[in-house]
Structure formats: structure tokens, C-alpha cells
Amino acid sequence: xxxxxxxxxxxxxxxxxxxxxxxxxxxxxxxxxxxxxxxxxxxxxxxxxxxxxxxxxxxxxxxxxxxxxxxxxxxxxxxxxxxxxxxxxxxxxxxxxxxxxxxxxxxxxxxxxxxxxxxxxxxxxxxxxxxxxxxxxxxxxxxxxxxxxxxxxxxxxxxxxxxxxxxxxxxxxxxxxxxxxxxxxxxxxxxxxxxxxxxxxxxxxxxxxxxxxxxxxxxxxxxxxxxxxxxxxxxxxxxxxxxxxxxxxxxxxxxxxxxxxxxxxxxxxxxxxxxxxxxxxxxxxxxxxxxxxxxxxxxxxxxxxxxxxxxxxxxxxxxxxxxxxxxxxxxxxxxxxxxxxxxxxxxxxxxxxxxxxxxxxxxxxxxxxxxxxxxxxxxxxxxxxxxx
Numbered sequence: 001x002x003x004x005x006x007x008x009x010x011x012x013x014x015x016x017x018x019x020x021x022x023x024x025x026x027x028x029x030x031x032x033x034x035x036x037x038x039x040x041x042x043x044x045x046x047x048x049x050x051x052x053x054x055x056x057x058x059x060x061x062x063x064x065x066x067x068x069x070x071x072x073x074x075x076x077x078x079x080x081x082x083x084x085x086x087x088x089x090x091x092x093x094x095x096x097x098x099x100x101x102x103x104x105x106x107x108x109x110x111x112x113x114x115x116x117x118x119x120x121x122x123x124x125x126x127x128x129x130x131x132x133x134x135x136x137x138x139x140x141x142x143x144x145x146x147x148x149x150x151x152x153x154x155x156x157x158x159x160x161x162x163x164x165x166x167x168x169x170x171x172x173x174x175x176x177x178x179x180x181x182x183x184x185x186x187x188x189x190x191x192x193x194x195x196x197x198x199x200x201x202x203x204x205x206x207x208x209x210x211x212x213x214x215x216x217x218x219x220x221x222x223x224x225x226x227x228x229x230x231x232x233x234x235x236x237x238x239x240x241x242x243x244x245x246x247x248x249x250x251x252x253x254x255x256x257x258x259x260x261x262x263x264x265x266x267x268x269x270x271x272x273x274x275x276x277x278x279x280x281x282x283x284x285x286x287x288x289x290x291x292x293x294x295x296x297x298x299x300x301x302x303x304x305x306x307x308x309x310x311x312x313x314x315x316x317x318x319x320x321x322x323x324x325x326x327x328x329x330x331x332x333x334x335x336x337x338x339x340x341x342x343x344x345x346x347x348x349x350x351x352x353x354x355x356x357x358x359x360x361x362x363x364x365x366x367x368x369x370x371x372x373x374x375x376x377x378x379x380x381x382x383x384x385x386x387x388x
Contacts, residue, residue, distance in 0.1 A: 203240055
């Protein structure tokens with residue numbers, strides 16, 4: 001029985017999979033089970049931020065596996081402490097909570113917001129405003145927070161206490177603010193919503209509202225964080241620091257991790273017993289994440305991300321088929337004039353390039369460490385498909 005047959009027979013059909021069995025890789029290049037080579041412009045939906053099997057990352061992970069692979073959070077362990085200290089130093093946040101995914105990180109942020117307001121104002125201040133076309137996860141609470149009707153089905157009843165504002169509509173946002181609101185939760189770039197960056201003025205108004213009304217500003221940087229946009233946090237492009245920021249995806253380098261970072265104002269809201277995670281802050285994952293951060297700290301790294309982003313964007317905007325190139329940094333959305341994104345994805349696979357889609361757009365999330373040789377080769381393939 002083939003890998004595809006085994007998968008289809010024994011794994012729930014919750015994904016629309018391409019008929020491709022990936023076998024091994026290095027950098028931004030991988031091979032399938034038949035030996036065909038591909039350039040990866042998707043990085044596991046933004047997760048393998050250092051590409052496939054980065055040497056420093058792999059060595060750190062393997063060394064930790066042979067030292068101690070897990071201990072509960074009833075004890076202390078060094079990789080977790082090292083990662084937490086490094087994150088706080090790089091971002092200016094006071095404390096972090098470790099989970100296993102972006103959804104878990106966002107659940108933690110939701111709980112911080114509601115408990116912060118409960119502790120200070122009482123139980124009726126619990127509404128969280130998110131944005132239309134947002135995506136915050138697939139748990140019942142984070143699906144409820146997600147501002148897309150397509151996700152609000154089947155799993156009734158959904159969690160109450162969420163409202164959805166239109167991105168960049170400052171007046172509409174103000175109309176939603178009342179005494180029950182405890183937080184506003186945003187993505188600086190709506191990844192699953194079409195790779196659309198919000199306006200700076202809108203983000204600044206959110207920060208102003210939150211400061212004036214003692215409402216927590218939550219930034220979901222699960223996809224935009226950890227260098228993806230050419231800054232460690234996308235909020236840096238806006239000159240904004242949220243009260244709570246969530247990370248996941250790229251910081252794990254390919255292993256599961258979710259992180260909720262809180263500023264001094266709300267860092268101690270979740271006290272003993274208020275939240276927890278069996279696998280959160282696993283030492284193997286943390287050891288790898290430390291290497292991700294060390295890589296991003298290297299001199300010139302962020303500049304190289306922007307250089308690569310500018311290269312791709314320049315090539316794409318020159319194409320007749322391309323209507324718009326959206327996003328920030330190496331988080332790229334491509335709106336097309338005549339072609340369909342799923343058709344482009346399939347044609348790219350046939351030619352040896354892995355890309356993604358988001359709504360009606362082609363989406364690119366190349367590894368941050370992709371070489372210029374790999375970048376140029378992949379871009380040539382993509383351009384040939386779009387021009388064909």
C-alpha cells in the first residue's frame with residue numbers, strides 16, 4: 001500500500017492534500033519519494049522558517065533529545081528558561097506562556113484579556129473585538145474569534161463575547177466600543193484572509209483606544225512574527241506594541257510551539273492554576289526555537305529578508321497577469337487577473353515549486369534563510385506559470 005493510500009484509508013480527510021509525498025530536504029529545496037526536486041515557497045505554511053533541516057537547529061534539537069526530551073511544568077528546565085529570557089529581551093515583553101500552537105497561544109491571550117477585566121472591573125466586561133476576515137485558530141473559542149462566516153458552522157454553540165469590526169473602518173470600530181469590551185485582537189497582516197495588511201492609521205487608533213479605555217490590545221503574530229515581515233514583530237512596522245502578542249509557526253523551526261507574551265500590565269494575570277499545558281515549553285522544541293532566534297539575531301539577517309522580499313515583489317509586479325502584490329516582507333499575496341490560484345498552485349508543483357493559496361490569491365511564505373539561488377530559481381518557475 002502506498003503512502004497516499006495508507007493516509008487516505010487511516011487518517012481523517014480534514015485536508016485537501018496534493019498527491020505529493022515529500023521525503024527529505026535541505027534549505028529551501030526538497031525531494032519527493034520519487035526523487036523529484038522542488039523549491040519550497042510555502043515553508044510548511046510559514047513554519048520551517050530556517051528551511052528544511054537547518055544544521056544548527058537540527059543539532060540543537062538532536063542534542064536535547066539525547067539529554068532530556070520532556071519534563072512536566074511542575075519542574076524547571078533550562079531550554080525553556082533560556083528561550084523565555086531571550087524572547088523577553090528581544091521584544092520587551094515581561095513574561096511569556098508556552099503552548100503548542102497558534103490556537104493555544106490565542107486561547108491564552110483571550111483568557112488573559114477576560115481575567116484582566118474580571119479582576120479589575122467585574123464579570124460583565126468580557127467582549128473581544130476582532131476583525132472581519134481574521135483567522136485565530138480552530139478550537140471552539142478561537143473559531144469564535146475568527147471573523148469569517150465560513151468557519152462559523154457545524155460546531156454550535158460557539159463561544160459568545162466576540163464582535164467583528166471591518167479592517168480599516170475607524171468609525172465602525174468606535175461604534176462597537178462599549179463598557180463590555182475588554183480587548184481588541186488583530187492581525188497586522190490577515191494571512192488566511194487574503195494576505196492583506198491593515199492600515200497604519202487604523203492600527204494606531206486601536207492602540208489609542210486601548211490605552212485610553214484600559215482595554216487590552218492583542219496582536220496575533222502567529223504568522224507575521226519571528227522575522228516573517230522583515231522585522232522580528234510586524235508591529236514594529238507600525239510603531240506599535242500590543243499589550244499581548246502571540247507567536248507560533250516560524251519560531252519552532254518545524255516543531256510545534258505557541259507563545260503568548262504579555263507586557264508588565266497583564267503579565268501576572270494568569271496565576272497558579274488559571275492556565276496550563278502538558279507539553280507547553282517542551283525542552284526539545286525550546287532548544288530548537290533558541291536557534292531560530294539566534295539565527296534571526298545575526299547581523300544583516302532582517303535586511304536580507306527585505307532584500308529577498310523586494311526581489312520577488314519586483315519580479316511579480318512586472319507581470320501582466322498580476323493585479324496586485326500584497327502583504328509585508330516575505331509574507332506575499334498575489335492577486336491575479338485571469339488565472340485561478342488553485343490552478344497556479346498545481347502548475348507550480350508540476351514545474352517543481354511549492355506555493356500556497358489564501359482565498360483567491362496565491363500566497364508565498366518562503367523560508368527566511370532561502371538562498372538567492374533558490375529564490376531566483378523558484379521565482380522563475382512562478383513567473384513562467386503566471387505568464388503561460
